[in-house]
Amino acid sequence: REKLKTGQIPITPPPTSPAIQHRLWPEVDRLVKQQVAMARMGIGECGTGWQLFAEDGEMKMYRREEEVDGMVVDPLKAVHVVKGITGHEVCDYFFNPKYRYDWETTLEHMTVLETISDDTLVFLQTHKRIWPASQRDVVFWSHMRKLPNDQDRDGPDIWTVVNNSTESPEHPANVGKCVRIYLTVCLLCQTRVHPPKDGAPITRNNVSCKITYCSVVNPGGWAPASVLRAVYKREYPKFLKRFTSYVINQTKNKPLMF
Ligand code: 6CM
Numbered sequence: 001r002e003k004l005k006t007g008q009i010p011i012t013p014p015p016t017s018p019a020i021q022h023r024l025w026p027e028v029d030r031l032v033k034q035q036v037a038m039a040r041m042g043i044g045e046c047g048t049g050w051q052l053f054a055e056d057g058e059m060k061m062y063r064r065e066e067e068v069d070g071m072v073v074d075p076l077k078a079v080h081v082v083k084g085i086t087g088h089e090v091c092d093y094f095f096n097p098k099y100r101y102d103w104e105t106t107l108e109h110m111t112v113l114e115t116i117s118d119d120t121l122v123f124l125q126t127h128k129r130i131w132p133a134s135q136r137d138v139v140f141w142s143h144m145r146k147l148p149n150d151q152d153r154d155g156p157d158i159w160t161v162v163n164n165s166t167e168s169p170e171h172p173a174n175v176g177k178c179v180r181i182y183l184t185v186c187l188l189c190q191t192r193v194h195p196p197k198d199g200a201p202i203t204r205n206n207v208s209c210k211i212t213y214c215s216v217v218n219p220g221g222w223a224p225a226s227v228l229r230a231v232y233k234r235e236y237p238k239f240l241k242r243f244t245s246y247v248i249n250q251t252k253n254k255p256l257m258f
Contacts, residue, residue: 019117019143024166028120028143032162035186036147039160039212043077050077054237058082061236065229071219072228076236078213082244084204087189088146088257090211091159093247094187095144097121103246106235108135113168119144123163124171126178130231133223137178139168149190156191156258179221188212191258204256213240 019025043050043062054061058081063074082090093099097112104110106127114122120143129135140163147158163185167173173180190210193202215236219228251257 019120022116022120024116024120024122024141027164027166028141028162031164031184032143032145032160035162035184035214036160036188039077039186039188039214043079046077053233056237056241059237059240061240063232067225068218071221071223072225073216073218074229074232075216076214076232078211078236078240080211080213080240080244081208082211082248083208085209085244085247085251086156086191086207086256086258087159087209087211088157088191089251090189090209090244090247091144091161091187092257093250094243095119095121095142095161097123099246099250103239103243105238105242113139113171116141122166122168124168127181130227133219133227134179134221135177136181136220138165138181138183139171139173140165140183156193158191159189161185161187174221179219181220182218183215185215186213188214202256204252207256211240211244 019028022028038046047064049064050062051064052060053063059078060080061076061078063076066073066075093103097110100110101107108126108128111124112121113124116122120141122139122141124137124139126135126137142161142163144159144161147160149155149158163183165182165184188211192208192210194206194208195202196206
């Protein structure tokens with residue numbers, strides 16, 4: 001087991017996870033630890049220059065303007081608190097390919113290129129073209145993980161999904177009509193339980209989920225900065241609101257999944 005300092009969350013998966021045999025595993029494990037540590041930081045703790053660009057009820061979205069070789073790669077950090085759903089449910093709907101067309105409005109086509117294990121998949125996705133830029137595609141691994149809640153040992157586990165670009169020799173970048181984008185995304189979900197005072201059983205009315213969503217997308221090729229920033233400003237709030245409403249709708253008549 002890894003050595004922990006006080007207050008640190010253990011994030012080493014069980015040694016029996018079949019994914020640890022895979023060539024991508026060292027990268028998956030390293031990125032998940034790094035992304036979770038960054039997602040757990042408050043906006044004040046992760047450097048300067050963060051601007052609040054969208055707010056709606058409990059949802060707050062921040063971005064930091066950054067460019068690499070003239071291309072916009074603005075990091076985004078969003079926090080939201082949603083009633084009636086758990087972190088495990090939110091991560092399951094985000095990770096599981098069978099739900100993706102239901103909530104991902106920018107998606108044109110999705111293929112699972114490789115199933116590394118139940119919790120680790122490699123995806124190829126094409127996204128809808130946004131005028132005047134070329135259409136984009138992306139190849140990324142996606143990993144879902146349960147993190148023990150060491151700050152409240154009796155509380156529900158914390159769940160995360162990390163997506164990170166990778167290469168696929170069968171699907172090389174920039175050979176067809178699509179420009180390859182490169183992304184790192186982390187969804188971190190913490191369930192809060194507000195137990196009924198009369199000791200009644202916990203229902204959906206007694207839970208809420210604190211969601212942190214962080215992303216960095218490199219558009220991979222020419223895209224006008226002003227259009228790209230306008231697209232992000234419109235699409236990210238739309239995504240988080242639509243996705244969380246979808247999870248609420250899908251789970252409302254199902255038993256809670258912690
Ligand atoms: O994280 C999100 N979705 C995941 C599952 O699909 C995954 C994939 C993200 C791909 C995001 C691509 C957005 C489209 C970017 C277009 C860029 C270039 C266009 C040029 C315009 C001038 O992580 C939710 C992603 C929500 C995105 C709004």
